[in-house]
Amino acid sequence: xxxxxxxxxxxxxxxxxxLQSFELALRDAxxxxxxxxxxxxILPPNCKIISRSKGVKLLRPGEITYCxxxxxxxxxxxxxxxxxxxxxxxxxxxxxxxxxxxxxxGESHREAGDYAEDLAATMLATTLGIDFDPDKAWDERKQxxxxxxxxxxxRSITQTAIGDKDGRWTTVIAAAVFVEDL
Numbered sequence: 001x002x003x004x005x006x007x008x009x010x011x012x013x014x015x016x017x018x019l020q021s022f023e024l025a026l027r028d029a030x031x032x033x034x035x036x037x038x039x040x041x042i043l044p045p046n047c048k049i050i051s052r053s054k055g056v057k058l059l060r061p062g063e064i065t066y067c068x069x070x071x072x073x074x075x076x077x078x079x080x081x082x083x084x085x086x087x088x089x090x091x092x093x094x095x096x097x098x099x100x101x102x103x104x105x106g107e108s109h110r111e112a113g114d115y116a117e118d119l120a121a122t123m124l125a126t127t128l129g130i131d132f133d134p135d136k137a138w139d140e141r142k143q144x145x146x147x148x149x150x151x152x153x154x155r156s157i158t159q160t161a162i163g164d165k166d167g168r169w170t171t172v173i174a175a176a177v178f179v180e181d182l
Contacts (some may be wrong), residue, residue, distance in 0.1 A: 003066065003178035005048040006099075007055030008085060010159035010174045020068075021073065025159075029173055030056040041068060041123065043097035043146035048182070049077035053058065058179050066178040070101035070116075075170040079163035080106050085118030086175040088124040090154045098123040099176045113156035116174075121154045 009031060013024025014065050026066035030052060059065060070083040086100040100119035125132055128150045160171040 001066075001180060003047055003180055004043050004141045004182055005050045005055065005058075005179040007050050007052050007179065008045065008087070008157040008174070008176055009052045009055070010083070010157050010172070012159055012173075013159050013171045014161075014164050014168050016168050018073065018075070018169045018171075019124075021171040022071070022173075025071075025171040025173045029175060031065065031067070031175065031177055034059055034063050035060040036069065037064060037066050038069050039066050041099045041120075043089065043099050045094050045096050047097075047113065047178075049087075049089075050179070050182070052116065055179055057175060058182070059177075061132075068101055068176040069100045070103050071172045072103035072105070073169055074105075074163040075117065075167050075169045076163050077165050079168050080160065081163065081170065081172055082107050082109065082112035082158055082160040083172040083174045084112040084116035084156055084158040085176050086113070086118065086120035086156045087154060088120035088151055090115070090128065091150055092122060095128075098127075101174070103172075107160075109158050109160045112160065113158040115150075116158065117156040120156075121151060124151055130152050
């Protein structure tokens with residue numbers, strides 16, 4: 001099976017039970033009715049990126065659904081959490097791209113999203129033979145990757161939350177969800 005499309009989604013859930021908090025985050029992301037199978041980080045060649053609304057409509061309850069999933073959770077009051085997915089798309093549509101998953105504590109939405117994007121772009125750059133300094137800031141490397149003409153686009157989706165003040169489980173997820181047929 002090689003997916004024809006992928007969509008990005010995110011969600012959050014809060015509940016006294018850890019598992020129920022995760023379930024609520026999946027529902028919030030629109031993928032709670034599927035049996036999710038986590039896969040690694042390859043964006044297939046010619047895989048179309050579609051909107052969340054279109055992607056969710058293509059899912060069927062109970063379906064085995066492949067995704068790259070980032071998850072974070074806490075029951076510590078006021079603890080900041082994030083889950084992020086980064087995407088790096090090569091210019092050559094017949095080449096594969098990369099998807100990264102990243103989760104963190106204490107980072108802003110932008111920090112977590114930038115880091116996930118950086119991870120995906122760095123993985124793709126190393127496979128394409130793009131020479132870069134890994135110690136340079138992401139903004140500098142992002143420009144270098146684009147100027148190489150080999151990486152056409154990077155993007156991310158991130159969900160952040162602050163741990164529930166009463167200590168209930170707070171879960172955040174971000175996912176790249178694969179769809180077989182359009």
